[in-house]
Amino acid sequence: xxxxxxxxxxxxxxxxxxxxxxxxxxxxxxxxxxxxxxxxxxxxxxxxxxxxxxxxxxxxxxxxxxxxxxxxxxxxxxxxxxxxxxxxxxxxxxxxxxxxxxxxxxxxxxxxxxxxxxxxxxxxxxxxxxxxxxxxxxxxxxxxxxxxxxxxxxxxxxxxxxxxxxxxxxxxxxxxxxxxxxxxxxxxxxxxxxxxxxxxxxxxxxxxxxxxxxxxxxxxxxxxxxxxxxxxxxxxxxxxxxxxxxxxxxxxxxxxxxx
Numbered sequence: 442x443x444x445x446x447x448x449x450x451x452x453x454x455x456x457x458x459x460x461x462x463x464x465x466x467x468x469x470x471x472x473x474x475x476x477x478x479x480x481x482x483x484x485x486x487x488x489x490x491x492x493x494x495x496x497x498x499x500x501x502x503x504x505x506x507x508x509x510x511x512x513x514x515x516x517x518x519x520x521x522x523x524x525x526x527x528x529x530x531x532x533x534x535x536x537x538x539x540x541x542x543x544x545x546x547x548x549x550x551x552x553x554x555x556x557x558x559x560x561x562x563x564x565x566x567x568x569x570x571x572x573x574x575x576x577x578x579x580x581x582x583x584x585x586x587x588x589x590x591x592x593x594x595x596x597x598x599x600x601x602x603x604x605x606x607x608x609x610x611x612x613x614x615x616x617x618x619x620x621x622x623x624x625x626x627x628x629x630x631x632x633x634x635x636x637x638x639x640x641x642x643x644x645x646x647x648x649x650x651x652x653x654x655x656x657x658x659x660x661x662x663x664x665x666x667x668x669x670x671x672x673x674x675x676x677x678x679x680x681x682x683x684x685x686x687x688x689x690x691x692x693x694x695x696x697x698x699x700x
Contacts, residue, residue, distance in 0.1 A: 454524065457510045472515055479508045491654050537561065559593040570594055581650045584639040601644035608637045663693050 444452065460467040482504045489497035513524035538561050540546035541554065548554050559570050567573065570593060574586045591597070598604050611634040618626035642649035667689045671678050678686060 453506070454510055457507065457514055461511075461514050467511075470511065470515070472512060475508060475511060479505070482508060487654075491651055491658070555589075556593045559590065579650065581635075581639060581653060584636050585643065585649055588640050588643055598640075598644070601641065604637070604641045604644050608634065608641055611637045663690065663697065666693050 462468070482501060486498065486501035486505060489501050509527070510524060513522070513527055517523040536543045538558050539554075540557065540561075541548040546557065548557065562573060563570065570590045571587060574583060574590060576583075578586065588597075598607070611630060615627065615630035615634050618630045639649045642652060667686065668678060670689050670693070671681060671686075
């Protein structure tokens with residue numbers, strides 16, 4: 442007989458409890474020792490999402506769920522909270538932050554929902570609309586989140602043409618800093634240009650982080666294929682001229698257009 446969702450959850454929790462009691466490795470783990478592993482699991486999930494690999498997504502979600510149970514088990518041992526408390530609190534938060542579903546607030550679209558969400562967070566004691574953006578986020582993701590947050594209080598361009606004008610302005614300022622050989626200024630202006638490009642990505646309704654990761658994967662695929670072709674010619678890349686490598690690269694690019 443197929444297990445219900447609740448039964449599967451309790452089964453997983455029971456396994457976690459048993460491993461924590463009987464397995465030497467699991468007994469040894471702490472919040473701190475699990476932290477890096479959790480980050481790795483999260484990045485594995487984002488890789489699976491970028492690759493649109495549903496089986497991998499399912500597997501990585503399971504790994505993350507296990508980590509949530511693990512942290513909650515450790516907290517329960519320390520008499521801080523348990524998994525029931527975690528679920529209870531997040532359920533209450535979802536209800537309180539969706540008054541258009543569980544109350545009498547009227548919204549017209551998703552932007553109204555986001556604005557109400559930020560207002561409610563400030564009422565809950567947040568000191569800034571930006572305070573919910575984790576400091577340890579990767580820079581491109583953080584830039585996107587900062588821009589999304591500031592948008593909720595009206596700090597936003599009207600259209601993407603204005604944003605592109607800003608990109609060009611930052612590009613010009615970067616060129617000026619390069620011409621002046623101002624090393625500190627170059628780094629500042631390069632960061633400003635990247636920030637503006639992330640903003641432009643938002644106005645194009647694309648994920649800047651995912652877009653860059655797709656390019657990373659494409660570069661890896663093409664570069665490793667270039668290495669293989671060079672070896673088939675009895676050479677290594679270090680023995681080839683840039684022109685020779687470029688010819689192979691362009692051949693690969695032409696063959697794999699769109700990948």
